[in-house]
Amino acid sequence: MLKIVGSPRAALPHSEPPAVALPGSVDPTVPPTVPPTELQSELLSLAIAIAADAATILVEGLDQARTTVDTKTTGTDMVTEMDRAAERLIVDAILAARPSDAILGEEGTDRPGTTGVRWIVDPIDGTTNYLYAHAGFAVSIAAEVDGNIEIGVVHDPLHQEVFTAVRGGGAQRNGIPISASSETRLGHALIATGFSYEPDRRRRQAAVLIEILPLVRDIRRMGAASVDLCSVACGRVDAYYERGLQPWDHAAGALIAREAGALVSSLKGEEPDFEFCLAAPAALAAQLRPLLREHGAGSA
Secondary structure, three states: OOOOOOOOOOOOOOOOOOOOOOOOEEOOOOOOOOOOOHHHHHHHHHHHHHHHHHHHHHHHHHHHHHEEEEEEEOOOOOEEEEHHHHHHHHHHHHHHOOOOEEEEEEOEEEOOOOOOOEEEEEEEEEEEHHHHOOOOOOEEEEEEEOOOEEEEEEEEEEOOEHHHHOOOOOOOOOOEEEOOOOOOOOOHHHEEEOOOOOOHHHHHHHHHHHHHHHHOOEEEOOOOOHHHHHHHHHHHOOEEOOOOOOOHHHHHHHHHHHHHOOOOOOOOOOOOOOOEEEEEEHHHHHHHHHHHHOOHHHOO
């Protein structure tokens, strides 16, 4: 058992985390909508195993995370040696199993492939949380086939949770099917969001938040898009919105939220992109989207 610095929890990286009933969980005897294909099963199994190995080294490195910190776009956009080490581990493991696949990773990996399969990897989503040993960071791995995201895995080691989804086959948390919130009342909705690393954009995003906050039950800012999207998927929050996500931020989490029954879209109602990601039950999305547009969230 690995001791987690700064947290009373202990990680069990090589064992399946215990199943716990949470808001949004459903009858585990309900079969998935569509049985996974052989390729989906192969990709999912590989992603689960690799994410677990990456999570292990992250937990082991918690006590030294803040000793090797660089910055990227701004002083608040940080990268650690553990980000790089975890991405190397993930890339090496994928190539060992599937050497001809393409891979896109947050920390610089952009490898072409010939199979039609591309992996989209965030070795530590929520680096600031990781640096301060806060729960709310995760390993995020998705695989797309011919442009469609087919599987997604988000491994949250401090909460001992593994969220998974197969396109058309539903979403699970630790092997138990989950579903998004059924909340339809905006005033009763718990909303998650995230902020940019750029100071000017943060000011604009705060201005949007000032307009939204009085209209909803409350706001949560967890600091990792994949964790936010999985929180939508299991009903811990009712909705999530954020502008400025990269593919590795939302690839796995968006599939998991969508397969759990949430509507995941851009502010225009199309596929989520860098400009905007909104994940919510359809009834809430229909109320949030015009409000966010009205208050300038699309340019914040």
